[in-house]
Amino acid sequence: MRGGWLKVGHLLTAGALFAPACAHYAPTPQHALGMDAAHYSHLAKQIEFPDVATASAETPATTPPPLSILSGETDQFLDLSLEEAIHLGLIHSQVLRDLGGLVLRQPDLVRGRQDPSIAETDPRFGIQGALSAFDASFSTSTSYENNDRAVNNVFFGGGTRLLTQNFWTMQSQLSKTSATGTQFAFRNLTQYDANNAPGNFVPSAWTTWFDFEARHPFLQRGGVNFNRLAGPNGQPGAINGVVIARLNADVALADFELGVRNYVSDIENCYWDLYFAYRDLEAKVAARNAALETWQRIHALYEQGRRGGEAEKEAQAREHYFRFQEEAQNALHGRLYDGTRTHNGSTGGTFRSTGGVYVAERRLRLMIGLPINDGRLVRPTDEPLKARLVYDWQASLADALTRRPELRRQKWIIKRREAELEANKNFLMPQLDALARYRFRGFGDTLWPYGGVPGPFNNAMSDLVSGDFQEWQVGMEMSFPIGFRRAYAAVRQSELQLARERAVLHEQERSVVYDLSNAVAEVDRAYAVVETNLNRRLAAAEQLAAVEAAFEAENATLDLLLEAQRRVAEADVAYYRALVEYTLAAKNVQLEKGTLLDYNEIFLQEGPWPDKAYDDAARREFLRGAPVHRKDAPLTAAPAVSTGVYPQHLEPAVMSSWPASPTAEDLPPPPAAPDLHSPGPAINLEDLVAPPAHSEQ
Incomplete structure (x- = not known):
């Protein structure tokens, strides 16, 4: 009888175990609970703001309205050199800004000043996390x-x-x-x-x-x-040992250097975009004022019913004026197009002459960390490069293949893959x-x-x-496991990863050579275009003077005069566009060589450790005593990981084999702009356009 009851108990227990698996979930009605959950359901669906502590030197909520066409004239300016712009950008760059809106679209991908420290202090993959295994x-x-x-x-x-x-x-x-x-x-x-x-x-x-x-x-x-x-x-x-963690930190440092390089390049791109916007505005306003004077002369003849004041000529001159008025308005305000930025056609950025003083000025403010609007207008004080640059190809190629941070980063990754392969081979042995x-x-x-x-x-x-x-x-x-299946899979994967990274390095080197070739050739092209547009500018000015004289003598038609005015404006814009393209091309060569930061006298250095860290290091060095030299030291020493300190600044006295600075052949100074009458009442050029510098580079 006892055995029968045991069997019945076992069956009941088994049924109790499997019964929930076959049952369907049925929520308990709210009225059965004696409560109304509608209030809690409403609260759960609300969108709330988090309560966080923010600290910022700039208060965006108190930003004044932006400058626009309706703002009228401004008499407050901030004259800024390129060196000052880069300096302001670096001291205000907790986050390395970009012109693509990445900080709003994908903030996790934005590089910041704390990135190397974050990588090194990672408790899972950082150096201290790896050392903790030996504590x-x-x-x-x-x-x-x-x-x-x-x-x-x-x-x-x-x-x-x-x-x-x-x-x-x-x-x-x-x-x-x-x-x-x-x-x-x-x-x-x-x-x-x-x-x-x-x-x-x-x-x-x-x-x-x-x-x-x-x-x-x-x-x-x-x-x-x-x-x-x-x-x-x-x-x-x-x-994930100490060496792997150190290699990860080196990769993070290379990523940070890449971010700083691209950031400096974008600051320079924005600076020269703003410079061109001012020059473009200057040319458009001069053309508009000339068209206004021509229209006024034709309109006076039209009202007097004299020859040359026919209705079609008066309408043609009026249309010509309003066309330049539109261009001047767009040149002052600008339209929301992409400006010159890194990786838009070339690594350092291909010049995009979108124009627009206000838009370009706000873009520069965004990059260098100034308040977006403060009632002042930033004006560039530096002039574009006018000297001819000739680069030593072999020296430039050697620079690019040794100093580009992309290649150094990839080599650190290859070193990490080699270390992983060596470590995984150890698991092929028994314990x-x-x-x-x-x-x-x-x-x-x-x-x-x-x-x-x-x-x-x-x-x-x-x-x-x-x-x-x-x-x-x-x-x-x-x-040991029979067959070492997992260990062999790890070794094979490490071999494949190492082969892939080496292939990537080879393609990166080819891409570096390709980009450097384009950059050096672009310098030659841009310089030739500068010379061509300089001659074009001279010819357009001479043509305008001749057509004006012929028009006064009634030997030229109104069409020729208006066309000559348009050609002068286009020649001025093309000349300054070519100058900016040449300056950016020279900057891009430095970027492709990996010497842009050195060229701008920017160097990366690790910040100081706490004082206690130095005291602990000195005490441990004292306790360690003099090292013991053993005969078998070369056999037992760990393999080398790096080849030494990366030189950020190369001096000719230290490395005499490096070439001297590029030779320079100065262009003839550009002629003074022809007197196209004073600006119109809508825009004051003396306030909007910085006076050109007289020094030649």
Whole structure:
């Protein structure tokens, strides 16, 4: 009968286990709960603002309105050189800004000043996180038990079938893993046992012992090199040692340098965009004023009914004026097109002559960290490059292949893949460990020497230090998976990743040569176009003067005069466009060579450590003492990771093989702009356009 009830109980238990899996979820009606959840449902669907603490030197909420065509004339200007613009940008650049709106669209991809520090302090993949695997660790635990049980065998109960026991135990351990992979442990275990077994020496006894244990791997996970690469906790395909963490930090530094380089390049792009916008406005306003004067003359003849004042000529002159008025308005305000920025046609940026003083000025303010609107108008004070530059191709090519941060970053990645491959090969060996343990034991009626029964087992601590009970153990442990499937997969993946990164480096070098070739050729093209547009500008000015004289003598038609005025305006714009293109082409050559930061006297340097870090380093160096030179040092030393410090500033006196500065052949100074009458009443050129500098580069 007992067996039948057991079977029924088993069936009921099995049914209870499988019943929920077959049931369907049915929500409890709200009226059955006695509450209305509509209020909570409404709150859960609300969109709320987070309560965060923000600190900013600039308060966007108090920004004044922007300058526009309806703002009228302004008499407040901020004259700014290119060097000052770059300086302002660098000191205001907690985030390396870009012109593509990345900070709003994908803020996680924006580079910032804290990125290298974030990568180095990453607790998972950073240097300190990798070093933490070698830190000493301490653990302790304690527990108390009260046991009251019946035993079937008197022998196991210590002479009784009803055992009553109070049992307390405490365990502490200090462990550390060395650089060679050896694991050291120092343990203490203390137990208190009070029970009613009649066979006990004393009713309650204390037992304590200290363990010294060492485990050293000989094959898998053994050696300084493996533990530097993979760490003591590394697994096949999951390599994250100190060397790998340092390589990740080097990659982050290269990424940061790339961000700074692109940021400086975009500041210069915005600066010359604004310069061209002013020159474009100057040419458009001069053409508009000339068209206005022509229209006024034709209109006067039209009102007097004289020859030359025919209705079609008056309408033609009026249309010509309003066409230039439109161009002047667009040149002053600008339209929201993309300006010159990095990677729009070339690595450093291909010039886009969209024009527009107000738009270009706000774009420059955005890049250098100035308030977007403050009632002032930024004016460039530097003039574009006018000297001819001739580059040594072989020296420029050597610079590009050695100093481009993209190539250096890729080489760090290749070094990381090589280290991962070497570490993964270690997992193809079996795990063979040597184990050694030594133990001191103590037993007594009490734990410390007071009270207790007289005799040799009065207290456990005295018995421990007497050394009467010592134990030791030595041995070997070996284990390995049959076939090493996971290890072989990790090695194969590392080989494929290494091959891929090397192929990427090869293509990057080809791309660098391609971009450098384009940049050097662009310098030659832009300089030739500057010369051509200079001659065109001279010819257009001479043509206008001749046509005006002929028109006064009634030997030229109105069409020729209006066409000559248009050609002068176009020639002026084309000349300054060519100058800006030439200046940006020279900047892009420095970028393609990897010397743009050096060219602008910008250098990257790690910030200072806390004072305590220097004190700790000095103390550890003193404790380390003089290094011991061993004959087998070259065989046991870790492989080199880098080739030395990256030179950010190359001086001719240090490296005499580097070429001197490019030779320069100055262009003839550009002629003064022809007097096209004073500006019209709508725009004051003396306020809007900075006077041209007289120095030649």
